[in-house]
Amino acid sequence: MPQVSRTAEAGANVPAGIVASRLDREGFGVRFSGSRRKLWWVAVSILGRREHADDVLQEAALIALGKLDEFDPVTSFDAWMAQIVRYVALNAARKVHRRSSHHEHYAADTHESPVEHESPIDADGVLSQDRGAFDDRVLGALRALPEQARVCLLLRVLEGLSYRDIASMLSIPEGTAMSHVHRARTSMRRHLEKGDRP
């Protein structure tokens, strides 16, 4: 009787015929490094910014290392890690929000600006007069999207993942992932168009 790999059927990126074994730390490192870019976008989509995303990934890696026994190798490693990253990122976002609220309160007394702006000077030393305002609106439109739509959008548009991979990672149907991306693009464009009106 031919050996059938449940792992391959479950889409865990293990070739058919290879029986899945429990992840050890070394194996985790290899799998994690292969998934790190995708997980980065999950973190960024929840944080809404690039800052702290690296910290979130490191903390998520530590948590995952402590829970290696809980990982079922017949399931998707990306999906498992994405859940942990999401959890850590949500906590981090709450902390940032609390710190930001405190800082705003403090700034109100000291006239210190609590808002961090991206430098208006780009890598080529070019001063972009309107870029800051436009960027703020782009980020505002992104943050206004539902969380899952944000993740799908970033994974597809900025990371170039296939809908199949996005669906596997987020444990949603491919069609839902595609719908999220298309709706999110439309929603952001309308948001920006609305802002362009005098």
Add this chain to the structure above:
Amino acid sequence: MSEPTPRDTLIARYLDGLLEGDELREFESALASDASLRSSVELDRRIADRLDAMLHPGAAFSIRGNRENASSSDSNRRRWKLIGTIAAALVIVAAIGIAYRIQVGASGSFASATREPIEIYRTTIERGFEPAWVCEDDAQMLSYTRERFGRGLLFEPVPGLTLVGWGYANGVLSDLTLSLLVEHGKERILLLVDRSRDDRALEDPALTDPTLHMFRRKIGRFVLYEVTPRDRPLLLDAAYTARPDLELAPGQQGPGIDRSSRQ
């Protein structure tokens, strides 16, 4: 999120690289004639471009080494000791990251299917060498390229050369790639323009069509590919990036290449 109209869905599918055949041809033809549609597509691309610029891992994807942790607290040391087992793997990340960026395009930002220059050239010829967007003068050229790429790109006049207009070439280097349609007598030349950070090894059109040649030039933040039936480039040397503070009135010609700064 509001409900997308059929037009919204079409735009999203186009930008997603999901339109093919007649559907793609019809959409690109509509783009050429419908300024509102063009504007929506441009805005969508600009949004993606800025998201990429603001959120891309980039330098933040670096690995924090031991030097940084040397003075950290004991708890931090324990934390890093624990994560030490994956440190080696994280080093691999950098290599994978670099390799990935090279493989999918430096920014990794485009989701469209990859297209080669020969495909763009043939399609443009088949469609009658019609541009989607025409810049009437250097002021418009400056404004258009500056808005799209963050830096203005201009061309010195070349005798016998006519800049017909711009076409879309998304998928060649990124979803921002543009093609500048140029005529030299009966010869038709295509200049592919994109940000140099999105550059990749393009397939030489001569492999498919021996009558075509391709020449490359990197200039500032731009990378330019001239696809031409001629055995030498005509337009590459005429391109120059505009000073950041350059403003041009309608009809005003650009300052030209600053040859004093050239060795």
